[in-house]
Amino acid sequence: MxxxxxxxxxxxxxxxxxxxxxxxxxxxxxxxxxxxxxxxxxxxxxxxxxxxxxxxxxxxxxxxxxxxxxxxxxxxxxxxxxxxxxxxxxxxxxxxxxxxxxxxxxxxxxxxxxxxxxxxxxxxxxxxxxxxxxxxxxxGWYTENYAPALVQARAAGVVLSSAGDGRVASATRADYAAATAAALTGDGHEGAVYELSGDHAWDFDELAAAFATVLGRDVVYRRVSSEEHLNLLTGAGLDAGTAGFLVAVDADIRDGALATTTGDLSRLAARPTTPLVDALRPLA
Incomplete structure (x- = not known):
């Protein structure tokens, strides 16, 4: 076995x-x-x-x-x-x-x-x-999903999003892997449904501040509408399908789809999830 x-x-x-x-x-x-x-x-x-x-x-x-x-x-x-x-x-x-x-x-x-x-x-x-x-x-969401945004922030000093005041309870892939390994090896997980997410749901002002910390430069959060976001992404060369997907995700974040914090992830991993700044440092 x-x-x-x-x-x-x-x-x-x-x-x-x-x-x-x-x-x-x-x-x-x-x-x-x-x-x-x-x-x-x-x-x-x-x-x-x-x-x-x-x-x-x-x-x-x-x-x-x-x-x-x-x-x-x-x-x-x-x-x-x-x-x-x-x-x-x-x-x-x-x-x-x-x-x-x-x-x-x-x-x-x-x-x-x-x-x-x-x-x-x-x-x-x-x-x-x-x-x-x-x-x-x-x-839930991987903090590593924001690596491209970190690159853009390094160049322009801006986090651009149509997520409004939405929050994201992200965690690192290593956090999810630790929880997954525990669920694969421990007892009592048969039939279980785990809602896995980070311990803290951050907003995009916090993301901009975290970017500023790891990059050593000023970074601000620029809020845009979904329509403006789509036009900016396609204007930058993204295909319509990818741009539409990213805008749809931001709209869902705005509506709270990724803000859930249950504690399941840290309980399974037997440790707190990685704080946002610490998770971003290896990506900088």
Whole structure:
């Protein structure tokens, strides 16, 4: 019986493997799966078993899973395709007889207006319908999502957003990975639904102040309307789809979609989440 991590070449999946090792899980009991397993050579060198785990190749999923495994399904990134991809993983997990399936969903999935939420809701429904024991890890926003804004602030001294007075309870990927590793290894997580987010919901004035601290220069928050934001993004060269997504997320933040603070993340990780300034320093 192993702990199988899908998407292990991704930023979160790789950190989950590292967190499991830090918790003392023997490397030989961890399976790191990825579409291109050759990119996991560093984990193989540490004794972790690496396998091909391609959401679009059911045979690779079947080969990677055995009865009694605990599987972490890290959400795919291909919008429009990932519900079917996730279903393939769920089907393979059920056929293999895995002991439990954990899934990285989105904060307040059922009620969330975020553009990414429908795929997560559909996947959660498929997991429940499978009859498999499960743990739902509903992740909030990553502080690292603001790395591009930090670069812009360095150049222009401005944080530009249409999020108004909205707040974001972000945490680092390492915070989420620590909580995920705890949920994969500890007892009492079967059937649990965790709403994972940072301990503090900051607003964009606080984000600008944090940028100023780590950059050593003045940074101000410039509020714009959604329409102005969209025009500025497309004018800067972003395609309409990406620009529309970013503006929609800011609108949802304005309406409180990412402000939830439950304490689940810090309780699972057994430590406070990383403060905003500390999380931004490595990105500067």
């Amino acid at each position: 192993s702990i199988v991590i899908s998407g292990a070449t991704g930023q979160l999946g790789r950190l989950v493997v590292a967190a499991l090792l830090d918790r003392g899980v023997p490397a030989g009991q961890i399976v790191a799966g990825a579409r291109d397993e050759s990119r996991l050579a560093d984990l193989a060198a540490r004794g972790v078993r690496v396998v091909r785990f391609d959401y679009d190749d059911p045979a690779s999923l079947t080969a990677a899973l055995t009865e009694g495994d605990t599987l972490l399904l890290v959400s795919g990134s291909e919008v429009g395709r990932r519900v079917a991809q996730h279903q393939a993983v769920i089907d393979a997990a059920k056929a293999a007889g895995v002991a439990r399936l954990a899934y990285t969903s989105v904060l307040n999935a059922a009620e969330s207006p975020l553009p990414v939420a429908p795929d997560h809701v559909a996947t959660e429904q498929a997991i429940r319908a499978s009859g498999l024991p499960f743990t739902l890890l509903r992740n």
